[in-house]
Amino acid sequence: MLCNAYLLEGSMSWRALNLGELAHIVGRGSGVRSPRGEYPLDPSLREDADNLMLLCADQHGEIDAVGSLDLFTVEKLRQAKRQHEDRIRHLTSLGEDRATTVLRMVGPVHGRGVELSRQAAAAAVVARDRYPLFLESYTRHGIEIDLRGYPESRRSWGGTASQDAVVSLEYYRIATRMIDDVVERQLQPGVAREAVRHVSVFGFARLPLLVHLGSRLDDTVPTDIYQRHREDESWVWREGEGVPAAGFSTLVDQDVPAGSEAVLVVNVSGAIGMQEVPAALAGLRRWEIRPAGVPTGPDIMRDRGCLERFTAELRGFFAGLEAEAKTLERLHVLPAVPMSAAIAFGRVHHPQVHPQLVVYERLAGSYVPTLTVGGGGASGRDA
Incomplete structure (x- = not known):
C-alpha cells in the first residue's frame, strides 16, 4: 500500500504469487510486544478491515520495528490507509x-x-x-x-x-x-x-x-x-489558481520577402535578443512568437490552458506559412520556451506539409543549429 508495489507477481521469477501481508494498525495483542497494541481499541475490533492494511513484507517489518514505532503511529497509518483507499476508489470509478x-x-x-x-x-x-x-x-x-x-x-x-x-x-x-x-x-x-x-x-x-x-x-x-513546476517540483497542472491568462501572438520581426529559408524566434520562458540571432541568418525573414499582455518568464506555463493557447498559436502560424510562404523549405527555430511547449512544437509540426525545422540551442556562448526535424527525419547537425 505505502510503496505501491505490485504484490501478485514475483520480481525475479515473474510468476503469479501472492506477496501481500496483512498488517495490523493497532496490534492484535494489547501488550508492549504487540506493535501499537497499547492503543485504546477494543480487542473485538482489531481484526476488522478498518484496522488492517495490505503491505509487502519489507514494509510490514519496518512499520512494526521497535525503532520506527514513533514514526508509524496509529494516526499516521490510518491516514495512509484512508488516502490510498480514496485513490483506488477514485481510479476504479473512472471508465x-x-x-x-x-x-x-x-x-x-x-x-x-x-x-x-x-x-x-x-x-x-x-x-x-x-x-x-x-x-x-x-x-x-x-x-x-x-x-x-x-x-x-x-x-x-x-x-x-x-x-x-x-x-x-x-x-x-x-x-x-x-x-x-x-x-x-x-x-x-x-x-x-x-x-x-x-x-x-x-x-x-x-x-x-x-x-x-x-x-x-x-x-x-x-x-x-x-509541465514540471519549479516551485514545488510537481507535474500537476495548476488549474483555477489565479494564474494569469497568458495568450500569444506572432509578429513579423524582420519584414523581408520569404525565400527558401526563414527564422522563427520563440520568446516565452525567456527572451532571445535579436542581436543573438546568428549572423548567417541576419538577412532572412524573421518572425517572433511571444506572450500577449504578460511578460516572458520561466513559470509562465503554469496552467494547461496556457499550453493550449500556445499550441493554437503555433497551428495558426504554420497554417499561415502554407498560405503565404509557399517557397519556404527550411525554418530556423531559436526557442526560449518551457519544456512542455517544446514537445507541443514538435507535435504541431507536420513533416510532409511544413518546412524542415532547424532547431538551435545556446552552446559555448552562441546559438548553434543542433537538430533538424522533418525533411528526411531528425538528426544532429554539425556546427
Whole structure:
C-alpha cells in the first residue's frame, strides 16, 4: 500500500504469487510486544478491515520495528490507509475511456537532472481525472526514455568550450536514436493494436530533444503534455489558481520577402535578443512568437490552458506559412520556451506539409543549429 508495489507477481521469477501481508494498525495483542497494541481499541475490533492494511513484507517489518514505532503511529497509518483507499476508489470509478498511457523522458540539462518517478507522473494524471497505464518493459518502468547515462559534452572530461559544442552534437545523435527506438518498438505497436488510445507525456531534457520527441508522437492519438513546476517540483497542472491568462501572438520581426529559408524566434520562458540571432541568418525573414499582455518568464506555463493557447498559436502560424510562404523549405527555430511547449512544437509540426525545422540551442556562448526535424527525419547537425 505505502510503496505501491505490485504484490501478485514475483520480481525475479515473474510468476503469479501472492506477496501481500496483512498488517495490523493497532496490534492484535494489547501488550508492549504487540506493535501499537497499547492503543485504546477494543480487542473485538482489531481484526476488522478498518484496522488492517495490505503491505509487502519489507514494509510490514519496518512499520512494526521497535525503532520506527514513533514514526508509524496509529494516526499516521490510518491516514495512509484512508488516502490510498480514496485513490483506488477514485481510479476504479473512472471508465475505460479515461485510461492514458504514460511516456516519460528525462535527460540532463547542462549538467542538471531531475527524478521523474512513476508516482509523480501518476499524481499528475490522476489530477486530470485519468488513470495511468505504464506499458511494461523488462525494467517494469513502462515507456521511459532515460538519457542520463550519456555525457552531454566533453566539458565533464576537461574539454574546452568549443569542444563542448561539438561533442554535444554527438550527444544529440545518440539521444535521437534512443527516442526513435523507444517510440518505434514500444509506443507505435501499442497504437497499432489499439492498446494505446490516449497518451500522457512528461519530458525533462534539452529543448531540441523535446521538439524531436513531440515530432515522433502520433498526432491522431489524443495526447496530454505535462509541465514540471519549479516551485514545488510537481507535474500537476495548476488549474483555477489565479494564474494569469497568458495568450500569444506572432509578429513579423524582420519584414523581408520569404525565400527558401526563414527564422522563427520563440520568446516565452525567456527572451532571445535579436542581436543573438546568428549572423548567417541576419538577412532572412524573421518572425517572433511571444506572450500577449504578460511578460516572458520561466513559470509562465503554469496552467494547461496556457499550453493550449500556445499550441493554437503555433497551428495558426504554420497554417499561415502554407498560405503565404509557399517557397519556404527550411525554418530556423531559436526557442526560449518551457519544456512542455517544446514537445507541443514538435507535435504541431507536420513533416510532409511544413518546412524542415532547424532547431538551435545556446552552446559555448552562441546559438548553434543542433537538430533538424522533418525533411528526411531528425538528426544532429554539425556546427
